[in-house]
Amino acid sequence: MSQNFDIIIVGGGAGGFFTAINCAEKNPKLKIAILERGKEVLTKVRISGGGRCNVTHACFEPNELVKFYPRGEKELRGPFHQFCSGDTIEWFQKHGVELKTEDDGRMFPVSNSSQTIIDCFTTATKKLGIQVLTGQSVQSIYKSETPDGNFWKVETQNEKYLCEKLVLATGSNPKMWEMLQEFGHSVVSPVPSLFTFNIKDPRIKELPGVSAQVSVKVKDTKLTSTGPLLVTHWGMSGPAILKLSAWGARILFEKNYQFTIFVNWLNDIDAEDAEIILKDLKQEHSKKTVSKKSPFEFPNRLWESLVLASGISEETKWADLSKNQLQNLTNQLTNAQFQVNGKSTFKEEFVTAGGIDLKEINFKTMESKIHQNLYFAGEITNIDAITGGFNFQNAWTSGFIVANSI
Incomplete structure (x- = not known):
């Protein structure tokens, strides 16, 4: 019945x-x-x-x-x-x-x-x-x-x-x-939508828990996103990354979750402006050590990591920065490339x-x-x-x- x-x-x-x-x-x-x-x-x-x-x-x-x-x-x-x-x-x-x-x-x-x-x-x-x-x-x-x-x-x-x-x-x-x-x-x-990115990279290896306001884009696509990014033990998460994963759900699936992203750690400051800021810092803080304190609104640990990745030693003073090192640092700050290999599900959501x-x-x-x-x-x-x-x-x-x- x-x-x-x-x-x-x-x-x-x-x-x-x-x-x-x-x-x-x-x-x-x-x-x-x-x-x-x-x-x-x-x-x-x-x-x-x-x-x-x-x-x-x-x-x-x-x-x-x-x-x-x-x-x-x-x-x-x-x-x-x-x-x-x-x-x-x-x-x-x-x-x-x-x-x-x-x-x-x-x-x-x-x-x-x-x-x-x-x-x-x-x-x-x-x-x-x-x-x-x-x-x-x-x-x-x-x-x-x-x-x-x-x-x-x-x-x-x-x-x-x-x-x-x-x-x-x-x-x-x-x-x-x-x-x-x-x-x-x-x-x-x-x-899948709403997932985090698996990234193995020496620049972020020691930084789980660090977060910053960034803009991110996926290479060879129109996908971009801004917002907080969180470094995790397996790579990157946070709203900026989750938004990218949602808007790019189909595109990233087709790429089999192997792709390159560009991170601008200064969010809306472009390379040209960043270089001007760094040159001013070089004048202003000539006697200070570059790696010591982040001049931007993100944690010192992240700043130190990006400074070292630019080929600048821990002891280098602002006055001693070469033109090449300044350019490298500008690039690490505004256009850092990271290779994504796979994804992880975001919590249980x-x-x-x-x-x-x-x-x-x-x-x-x-x-x-x-x-x-x-x-x-x-x-x-x-x-x-x-x-x-x-x-x-x-x-x-x-x-x-x-x-x-x-």
């Missing part, structure tokens, strides 16, 4: 829960179920933001917010005008969760615990009578035409379900993408670029253009963002729009 529902949502993550709760609040008569393949729901919410759950970002202007999405920038403009970060804050407030903004714009629950968000969702589903069914791994989906109309039939390993409207919120799940391809949907093949082709989705409703009554929420589509609460904002917005249109 199959169990009948008005709406079935596949995927017990952020997008799935948000969709279900908003559907039930807008129409309490609806019979709704969430099917989750794992034993637990909301696992990604639990570990996000180091266990604090980075709910959204304090960027309230839709046209600005879309710029944080390497894939989906154009498509999300309309949806963000319907439900943006300000609406997210208000929604959680109404549901008893206060959010706070950190210096970098990321927003967290005031409690500093992702459990607050999980409790908010699970309490709401209980109150609204939404059935949350765990251990339900979907094996097949098909359309069933009966005299009473069209239904979706969903089969898990041990149950059969019937519903009128089907919402897929399964994130980066290859099995789900395969099923959708059988249904005539195109899937943009997934590649693994994000993929890829998913259902955006041309096949109606962004006013998040409904499939190929099949009626089939909707998508969250990362199952070919939308992804850089780190900072943006991937969750896409889940809330798409879930809200699905609920609205249903």
Whole structure:
């Protein structure tokens, strides 16, 4: 016997829960179920933001917010005008969760615990009578035409379900993408996004933990990025690198993660200006040792390393710098070349670029253009963002729009 529902949502993550709760609040008569393949729901919410759950970002202007999405920038403009970060804050407030903004714009629950968000969702589903069914791994989906109309039939390993409207919120799940391809949907093949660069280089070997405001570019591409860079035991990380990995997800995949980057440790000061600054320092500090103190806004350890890499000994005084050494130092500061060999996953916030082709989705409703009554929420589509609460904002917005249109 199959169990009948008005709406079935596949995927017990952020997008799935948000969709279900908003559907039930807008129409309490609806019979709704969430099917989750794992034993637990909301696992990604639990570990996000180091266990604090980075709910959204304090960027309230839709046209600005879309710029944080390497894939989906154009498509999300309309949806963000319907439900943006300000609406997210208000929604959680109404549901008893206060959010706070950190210096970098990321927003967290005031409690500093992702459990607050999980409790908010699970309490709401209980109150609204939404059935949350765990251990339900979907094996097949098909359309069933009966005299009473069209239904979706969903089969898990041990149950059969019937519903009128089907919402897929399964994130980066290859099995789900395969099923959708059988249904005539195109899937943009997934590649990793948000990863750190593996670099073995004597200049940074002794510097794990050092960070600086930089600009970075990838050789022979148009990829550039600015922001904090963090030196790690295996290479380079930090927002500047993660942004590059997100915007360059496809290009760097094609390069098999073997490529060269240029780092400008002075961020927006170019080689010409840097050389003028160094010449002034040479006049001003003629009797001082070059390697001793960083004249720029980054740590002394990094300065010392770049000075040595320019062929300048530890004892050399500013007055004794040759023209050649000055040029070398300018180059190390503004155009340092590093060879990248491979990548490492960034924490557990693994994000993929890829998913259902955006041309096949109606962004006013998040409904499939190929099949009626089939909707998508969250990362199952070919939308992804850089780190900072943006991937969750896409889940809330798409879930809200699905609920609205249903």
